[in-house]
Amino acid sequence: MVLKVDSVELAFGNRKILQDVYLSCRQGEIVGLLGRNGCGKSSLLKIIFGVLSCNYKHVSINDNYIVKGYYNNRIAYLPQHNYLPGEIKIKDLAPVLVDPLFWAEFSDHSIYKTTSNSTPSELSGGQLRQLETLMIIYSRADFILLDEPFTHITPVMVDEFKHIIKRCAAKKGIIVTDHQYYNILDISDRIILIKDGCTKHITDNQELVTYGYLSRY
Numbered sequence: 001m002v003l004k005v006d007s008v009e010l011a012f013g014n015r016k017i018l019q020d021v022y023l024s025c026r027q028g029e030i031v032g033l034l035g036r037n038g039c040g041k042s043s044l045l046k047i048i049f050g051v052l053s054c055n056y057k058h059v060s061i062n063d064n065y066i067v068k069g070y071y072n073n074r075i076a077y078l079p080q081h082n083y084l085p086g087e088i089k090i091k092d093l094a095p096v097l098v099d100p101l102f103w104a105e106f107s108d109h110s111i112y113k114t115t116s117n118s119t120p121s122e123l124s125g126g127q128l129r130q131l132e133t134l135m136i137i138y139s140r141a142d143f144i145l146l147d148e149p150f151t152h153i154t155p156v157m158v159d160e161f162k163h164i165i166k167r168c169a170a171k172k173g174i175i176v177t178d179h180q181y182y183n184i185l186d187i188s189d190r191i192i193l194i195k196d197g198c199t200k201h202i203t204d205n206q207e208l209v210t211y212g213y214l215s216r217y
């Protein structure tokens with residue numbers, strides 16, 4: 001299965017944010033998306049998922065045009081901000097999102113065991129982020145978009161999440177962005193940088209310096 005995103009054009013008023021954007025992601029692959037603050041990473045993920053409209057886009061899975069990525073659980077998306085409703089218990093929310101095939105693995109995580117009787121509003125920012133990320137990773141979708149999954153998470157948990165994301169990529173395609181670029185470089189099979197509204201397909205990490213994303217590598 002291949003997700004293809006082509007010819008995305010996004011502007012807010014007269015301000016062009018994205019133009020000439022092309023990327024693809026195969027099942028079994030992790031694609032890392034990097035770029036400076038405000039370059040359009042979150043916007044691109046929202047466009048692929050189908051919650052942000054733009055001037056033009058062509059998104060397809062196996063050459064079938066996709067209007068809204070979230071239809072039929074084709075694509076799942078972890079937004080930068082919290083998405084779970086505050087007052088419903090975790091144990092009632094999780095089964096709605098988590099694929100029954102992955103339930104045993106998901107529910108074995110200590111973060112689920114220790115918080116299942118709580119509501120999101122009763123959790124710390126990091127605890128909630130861990131649960132929200134796990135629920136998306138273990139969801140039914142064929143493709144997973146992760147916007148800053150490592151931010152707000154303890155380093156030891158970041159390492160655990162990297163393993164989980166890698167395992168999950170055996171069955172799904174994953175596009176992930178985070179400012180912890182070293183973690184993105186570590187888990188990704190390919191890196192795409194957004195620069196001046198365009199996607200640059202990075203073949204040598206030294207290019208991240210050339211394009212002004214890193215000061216050194």
Ligand SMILES: Nc1ncnc2c1ncn2[C@@H]1O[C@H](COP(=O)(O)OP(=O)(O)OP(=O)(O)O)[C@@H](O)[C@H]1O
Nearest residue numbers: 012017035036037038039040041042043044080179
């Ligand atoms: N609803 C909106 N209306 C106007 N401008 C917007 C809107 N949403 C985003 N923008 C602008 O579009 C640009 C891209 O935003 P986006 O959130 O996609 O960037 P990003 O690369 O994810 O940034 P960061 O790394 O800081 O999270 C920013 O300059 C932002 O100000």
